[in-house]
Ligand SMILES: O=C(O)C1=C[C@@H](OP(=O)(O)O)[C@@H](O)[C@H](O)C1
């Protein structure tokens with residue numbers, strides 16, 4: 001049985017908090033794969049306690065110490081672990097069955113497996129064509145070093161290939177077809193490879209990585225900007241707020257750091273401090289009619305859309321196409337849950353627009369989370385406007401931010417599990 005939690009905030013809605021966020025799971029999961037590919041020449045510091053990172057760490061440690069020829073590897077709900085391991089395992093000696101949760105089996109991976117097979121891997125589907133579980137027979141014998149790959153479904157396929165590229169005897173050239181989605185994540189991959197001595201060339205839609213050796217390096221993982229976004233929501237929905245997030249920097253490898261700019265619309269002012277960043281709610285809400293394009297920061301979509309809805313801003317959004325293949329269909333999940341406060345999210349020609357004309361806050365709402373950590377964290381701040389916010393299956397936050405509920409308590413929220 002899944003457990004729920006009831007979130008409330010008694011008294012004046014003033015927030016004054018200092019929160020130490022865990023490390024970015026995106027950075028960690030790249031760092032762990034690079035560490036393994038470099039045969040431990042590269043070291044990682046500040047590993048996240050996100051479940052997706054813990055899972056990948058355990059899988060890689062087990063592989064390092066195992067000589068078994070047949071192995072089943074279950075990554076649960078971790079998208080990056082699934083995609084990065086598909087590439088990593090294809091080059092390793094052995095027979096692997098790579099699987100995950102029921103939802104993972106509905107998240108497409110055909111673009112990546114077909115690309116790997118074209119390069120010389122041997123990957124077949126155990127159940128449905130184009131989806132996990134994957135049957136991987138390694139090691140791959142490279143037969144091609146220039147391939148075309150679609151860029152508009154998931155950048156994770158491209159990151160997976162780029163990390164493997166320097167270890168391939170003939171290197172790799174990726175020719176990206178269509179518009180590249182989630183571009184900052186590809187830039188993060190290349191920047192982290194560069195920290196470990198791997199150079200690349202990126203001209204228009206061609207990314208080239210020659211065969212190269214990793215250099216000894218230490219990758220220090222930054223705190224998670226996607227996790228920071230929920231603290232921005234809290235500031236935006238409070239009467240007044242000062243929240244400080246030590247060790248975060250505005251200049252970050254993470255594209256989700258753009259939350260500090262986007263949140264200016266909602267009256268939040270971010271500044272650097274001696275040891276990180278802080279933000280306050282002290283500006284007017286900007287009445288913007290601009291359409292916000294979230295293609296470069298899909299993980300911020302739920303945070304931003306929920307805040308806009310609760311502040312009665314009928315904003316429009318583009319770049320939400322990939323949300324349908326994440327932990328859940330996030331567009332449908334948002335539509336269902338926003339309806340509970342009278343808000344609609346309409347789609348017309350891939351432009352999504354909020355209609356907040358019937359916004360109303362009941363005394364209590366119960367929010368379904370659809371096995372999606374970001375649904376839980378995006379809706380929890382509503383406790384600043386609604387007496388009781390019940391979050392179903394509240395433990396979902398583990399995927400990226402296990403201490404989310406503890407941190408809420410530090411900021412003055414009451415969190416009671418039921
Ligand atoms: O590479 C990464 O670390 C990620 C890339 C993004 O996925 P897509 O490229 O599938 O949009 C993002 O949504 C995910 O949470 C993490």
Ligand SMILES: C=C(OP(=O)(O)O)C(=O)O
Pocket residue numbers: 077078079080081299326327374400
């Ligand atoms: C989409 C996400 O993760 P993944 O694709 O790695 O499962 C996420 O963390 O929001």
